[in-house]
Amino acid sequence: MKRSFFFFFFLIFCLAAKAQTDTLVYYLNEHSEYLPGKEGMETMRMVIKPVKPEKYYTVRDYYKDGKIKLVTHSKKDDGSEFEGDCLEYYPNGKRKSIRNYHEYKITGFYYGYHRNGSLYTIMKYNEMGRLVIDEMHDSTGVVIVANGNGKGMEYFGPPLNHVDKGDVIDGKREGEWRRTVNDTLKAVFFYANDDIESGIGYDKAGHGYPFKRIQEGAIPEQGFFELSRKISDKVTIPKEAKKLNLRGTVVLNATVSVDGKLSDIKVSKGFGYGVDEQVLKLFKEDRSVWTPAKSYGMPLENTISFSVVVGYSRY
Numbered sequence: 001m002k003r004s005f006f007f008f009f010f011l012i013f014c015l016a017a018k019a020q021t022d023t024l025v026y027y028l029n030e031h032s033e034y035l036p037g038k039e040g041m042e043t044m045r046m047v048i049k050p051v052k053p054e055k056y057y058t059v060r061d062y063y064k065d066g067k068i069k070l071v072t073h074s075k076k077d078d079g080s081e082f083e084g085d086c087l088e089y090y091p092n093g094k095r096k097s098i099r100n101y102h103e104y105k106i107t108g109f110y111y112g113y114h115r116n117g118s119l120y121t122i123m124k125y126n127e128m129g130r131l132v133i134d135e136m137h138d139s140t141g142v143v144i145v146a147n148g149n150g151k152g153m154e155y156f157g158p159p160l161n162h163v164d165k166g167d168v169i170d171g172k173r174e175g176e177w178r179r180t181v182n183d184t185l186k187a188v189f190f191y192a193n194d195d196i197e198s199g200i201g202y203d204k205a206g207h208g209y210p211f212k213r214i215q216e217g218a219i220p221e222q223g224f225f226e227l228s229r230k231i232s233d234k235v236t237i238p239k240e241a242k243k244l245n246l247r248g249t250v251v252l253n254a255t256v257s258v259d260g261k262l263s264d265i266k267v268s269k270g271f272g273y274g275v276d277e278q279v280l281k282l283f284k285e286d287r288s289v290w291t292p293a294k295s296y297g298m299p300l301e302n303t304i305s306f307s308v309v310v311g312y313s314r315y
Helices: 002-019 224-234 239-243 275-285
Strands: 023-028 043-048 057-063 068-074 082-089 095-102 105-113 119-125 131-137 143-146 149-156 162-169 172-181 184-192 195-202 208-211 248-256 262-269 293-295 298-300 302-310
Touching (some): 224 275, 224 302, 262 275, 275 302
Antiparallel strands (some): 068 082, 095 105, 105 119, 119 131, 143 149, 184 195, 248 262, 293 298
């Protein structure tokens, strides 16, 4: 492991001098968002300037241990918009996928691979930009979907411990698909024309929870906008702030429990002039019924951010 880290930072050092002329270095977090520095980095991106007659930048992403993660091209010097073939690799060095970009959009065929390097799936992007399944293979090479029909299997994660299984008909997921996590049933999805119409989530005890959307945030009965307007209408703006024609937003953070009760309510962004205290008091006194956040239909505790616009005569 020490050798891997040494290689990674040695790679940075070797390219640092070159970066002044033809290589740019960026740091990305786990969500592939650009960072101002190395802190929180999960991926290092190197963007190599094109040499005539080439017109595209070469983009190379590396895992923290220095192993290659992705290779592609881009028209932009930050490598944010891919163009042409894009090869992605697992942390073990095996090929993960091949896809193609044209004018910043994914097009053509997508090839996915198992962690052992064997072919997993062949899919094609249709005119709507959605993937149509052509072939699927299990990790031993056995064909499970051919010509868009068969018993499909999808797995993801990390660490790829979520497995979905169900029917593929004419390249689309149809009917009942079952999701397991570490071999335990997590949910059943009901597909129509490759879209989830509904589902049932299961807790550890095996109890079922119907749902329409896999993830849902907490929400007040009248919706965020109406509750915000209701509170804003009750706020009194001090004369001093009115004279200065001050306008702004008060932002509150709160925890919504699994039974819809609010707690730990705080001001995260204030307006001043005593307005923050008014908004906080009005929010705490409000009797709106809250629906808790849900995951696979199961209620869960969730932190919400709630904004109230103040100083404006109307919304």
